[in-house]
Amino acid sequence: MWFHSLGRRGGRMKRFLLLFLIVPAVALAQTAPSGNTDSGKRLFMKHNCYYCHGTAGQGGRDGARLAATALTLQGLTRYVRQPTGGMPAFTEKILTDQELTDIYAYLKSLPAAKAPKDIPLLNQIK
Numbered sequence: 001m002w003f004h005s006l007g008r009r010g011g012r013m014k015r016f017l018l019l020f021l022i023v024p025a026v027a028l029a030q031t032a033p034s035g036n037t038d039s040g041k042r043l044f045m046k047h048n049c050y051y052c053h054g055t056a057g058q059g060g061r062d063g064a065r066l067a068a069t070a071l072t073l074q075g076l077t078r079y080v081r082q083p084t085g086g087m088p089a090f091t092e093k094i095l096t097d098q099e100l101t102d103i104y105a106y107l108k109s110l111p112a113a114k115a116p117k118d119i120p121l122l123n124q125i126k
Contacts, residue, residue: 035098040106043099057110062086066111073104087114 044050044057052063059065071079077100080090095103116122 005012029123035101035105036107037102037106039099040102040104040109043103044106048094049103052087057107058113059113065113066107067110068106073101076100076107 045055049063050060051063053066054060054063057065057067057069069076077097080095080100081092083089
């Protein structure tokens with residue numbers, strides 16, 4: 001691995017690289033906007049997001065699974081504002097940035113879907 005090939009003389013370089021990678025991540029984590037999960041759930045239902053994405057964000061009729069999403073808040077905002085496919089656009093007049101932050105907090109609070117092997121009823125099928 002290139003990191004280990006720096007050897008002893010690369011000690012300062014290793015520390016610099018670690019700081020270069022870790023400090024921005026910590027700063028981003030500290031400045032991430034916080035949302036209200038209860039408000040997010042209410043907005044998710046009010047704006048009919050559940051119709052395509054399922055009541056628990058599990059995905060559904062036409063929408064992708066959103067529970068335990070890897071999307072960032074910025075990615076979600078960008079997609080909601082300028083979607084592709086059949087999803088309608090939600091401008092800031094319809095959903096404010098804070099409301100999207102609340103919806104994002106709600107989506108992040110949802111558990112990931114269980115693996116099929118972890119669903120007892122499916123294990124009974126032969």
